[in-house]
Amino acid sequence: MAAVMHNFKPYPSDRDVGMAAEALVTAHPCLKELGSVSGWYGWKIFLKFKMGNYRTKLARSGCVEVAVNSGKRSINNPDKDHPHSKIKRARRAEVNYLPNFPRGENQTSLEEMRIQILQEVEKSEKNLILIEKLMQMTFALRRQEIVQENPLVRDFLEKWPALRMESQVSAEFQRITNVNLRNQFFSELDRHTLRLIALYRQKAARTGKVSEALREILRICDLQEVQDVHMKRNAALRALPLYLREEDPEFFKSWSAEEVDRPDITNTPVAIVSMVTEGTPSEVDLSPASTAILVEGDFVISNIPRMADSFALLFGLMYVLHLDYPKKLINTFTFIQKVLMGLDDGKPLKPCLLNLKNDLLLRE
Structure with missing residues (x-):
């Protein structure tokens, strides 16, 4: 059982172990605990200990994904980190989190x-x-x-x-x-774009700073001469943080190609930069000449044609570079992860995200 569970997750959650214990008792009714409400609670505790012992054996044999967390505090090493602190494990539904070297390679x-x-x-x-x-x-x-x-x-x-x-x-x-970044991102985004914009319009009809900011984005979107799929994608993603009541003035940046001195970007952790070739850059630009991705003050990828492409690539870089989501935009990127990309980590959605997900599933 421990070996089979490890093939799915090296560090299963309490819920995961409970599901495994329930499946065990369902497959083998003779193992059901008499007098127990669930019939498998004891097996759940037993499997937790078995998983810990199995990970210890794998760590000693050289399995990198669990060996990385070995060597913590013990009786012989009281000065090291606590065994349950700073555990390196998949937290955002990564399938290949820390694989071993290919066979025959070092x-x-x-x-x-x-x-x-x-x-x-x-x-x-x-x-x-x-x-x-x-x-x-x-x-x-x-x-x-x-x-x-x-x-x-x-x-x-x-x-x-x-x-x-x-x-x-x-x-x-x-x-x-094991998920195709572009196909999954844009197929789900296109599926929900019209409904997202409809929800933005409902909220923009109210009063308040969030509604005012949403009205401005929708006004600029409506004034565009070309109302194609790319414009709608940009509007849906640009207004998403506002709809979720998140605001990070450092995330969306606009620069003019005519400017000689660029703004200071040294302390900017993550940003999507829109380049404007004509006129003065505005706070909201849904059709920039090109975009770029800024991470830790460094332009990682430049000359990206559309803002939606930058969003998709930036989300991919969060996994590739093992970055945390921006603190001020956690809900936005969690929505992209769990709703658009379908990467469920087993944790329940926050109420605001759950409400938005339910609203998207309703027919217009």
Whole structure:
């Protein structure tokens, strides 16, 4: 049972273990506990201990995903971290969180492949097929580095410059979650766009700062000459944080190409920057000339044609670079994770997100 459960999750939650215990008793009724309300509560406690013992054996055998959390405080080492603190485990439905090296490969051989990727990316005519193959082979090396060492984004991308390519961000996200980033993001966004805009209009009809800001976005959207799918996507994503009552003035930035001195971005953790070629940049621009993704004061990807593409790539980078969601936009990115991307981590949705999800499921 412990081995089967580990194949799904190395660190199952209390709810997960309860479901496994219930399935065990359902498959084998002779194991049902007499006098117990559920009939499987004792098995649940038993399986928790078994999972802990199984993880200990795997850690001793060299399984990286559980070995990373070994060596905590004990009687012989009282100065180390508490056993239950700073546990490194999948928290956002990652499937391949911390894999082992491919069979037959080691640190040295994978490092040679990394240098080969570095040389290939610097070429004017890149061999994209070779880069994809080498990035697939070195996936475990990157995950161990980003999870265990937690380096600065700039330093990590200097070692792995292929992750500045849009195609490799999508590929890396799929390696981590087994979900196609662009297909899933845009198919679900297009499914809910009209309903989202209808909900924005309902809230914009009220009074208050949030309603006023939503009215401004909808007004700009209605004034656009071209009302295509891209414009509607941009409007739906641009107004989403406001609808969820989240505001981060540092997240959406607008720069004019005519400006010589760019604003200070040193202390900006995460932002989507819209570049304007003509006129003065406004706070809300739904059709910028191009967009860019800013992470820890560094332009990770530039010259992205549309804001919705930047949103999708930024969400992918959250997983690829092992970043936390921006504190002021947690609900926005949680909505994208659980509702749009379908990456459920087993935790219940907050009331505001649950209400929005239920509203989207209602017919207009």
